[in-house]
Amino acid sequence: MPRRRLLLLLKPLDVYPSRGSNAQSRFSNPRILSYLDNRRKVHKDAINYCQDILRKKMVDWESIVRNNLCCPIRDVDLVVTVGGDGTLLQASHFMDDSVPVLGVNSDPTQMEEVEKYSSEFDATRSTGFLCAATVNTFEQVLENILEGRSSPSKLSRMSICVNSKLLSTYALNDVLIAHPCPATVSWFSFIIQENGKPTCPLVNCRSSGLRVSTAAGSTAAMLSAGGFAMPITSQDLQYIVREPIAPREAITSLMHGTIKSNQTMDVTWFCQKGLIYIDGSHVNHQLQLGDSITLSSTAPILKVFLPQHFLSSDL
Known part of the structure; x- marks a missing residue:
């Protein structure tokens, strides 16, 4: 059986400000900076984890940051997006009906965090409505796909x-x-x-x-x-x-x-x-x-x- 070919599409890492003078001047609340720094770290760790899992599988894969995607996605058996619904949506604009996509929510909302900071700011993270996996479930979900135990659903587009x-x-x-x-x-x-x-x-x-x-x-x-x-x-x-x-x-x-x-x-x-x-x-x-x-x-x-x-x- 030929090896499966996968494309790993990544949400950029630089969407949240890091600590520094510019960030400090924009946010007077240090807990906001800490929250944003954590979001960046969680997303980076998710990317590294998904890549580590793929290295263990009998698949050929390459990764690309979604901002660099400019051509139709072809010649792959599966697209895996790491980010949220926005990353999956961006991937869909370059895909036809022949290649399935799996979304990995790299930074799920934590309800205890939302409640903790509700009086200071909105601590909602990624909804990941269409994402079938998180870091915790990615390996098993991917294994089910590769082994043919999961089938994609057909979603209508406009x-x-x-x-x-x-x-x-x-x-x-x-x-x-x-x-x-x-x-x-x-x-x-x-x-x-x-x-x-x-x-x-x-x-x-x-x-x-x-x-x-x-x-x-x-x-x-x-x-x-x-x-x-x-x-x-x-x-x-x-x-x-x-x-x-x-x-x-x-x-x-x-x-x-x-x-x-x-x-x-x-x-x-x-x-x-x-x-x-x-x-x-x-x-x-x-x-x-x-x-x-x-x-x-x-x-x-x-x-x-x-x-x-x-x-x-x-x-």
Whole structure:
């Protein structure tokens, strides 16, 4: 049997400040500095541990910092991301439906720490919603994958077309369509269609933007904005108009809803400027007055090894 080929994708180490004069001047509370230093150390230790485990396995592997990823990921049997959901999301933008990905949460939130510092600062670490492993479980989870005892789940992604041209990046979590300035009103219209026929009236909106999520992204910003959690393997999309300005009563119910797997959402943009943010703020596409955007769940799926609780529940 040929040796497996793995790519280890790493969250950068320099995301937290180290102790020093600049850091000291920014933070008057020394416990914040200690907390940030610890986060950096925990993440560094997690990287070293995962690399040590891979050295013991009968696999060929290489590591790359996610900021240096610029080409499609090919010719590997598995991608292992070490960081949090953000690292897994970034990996997904360079992957098709042929390679599975395993997320390792390198710095999980510690609830006792959150409670301890709650009166001083937010000590929440990484959620790792889509990460199936931590340092404590990585070796066993990896062994189960290599031995064929675990299978990846197929997560739906969102395709984005602008003026009938398909963007190269698929959204695993969500997209936000909004004006570049958050204080400026976003003006757009949308309609949901099935087989080229409208399923609802045209909706004209003035708001702070439009968010559309996949099932995987429905528990992130969408849930915080008043949406609902969807079954993780659902192929439907969910949308919500953010802070609509005085919608007519007849269309109030259309400010939030779902887009079925056989439907599309067609959006027309009426501002001079606009942006489509894909899975956060790092990947975006510029919009101009009159641009048309089509969103659907027709993108290639992504194979993800999910945490155990997903496999024994409806979510």
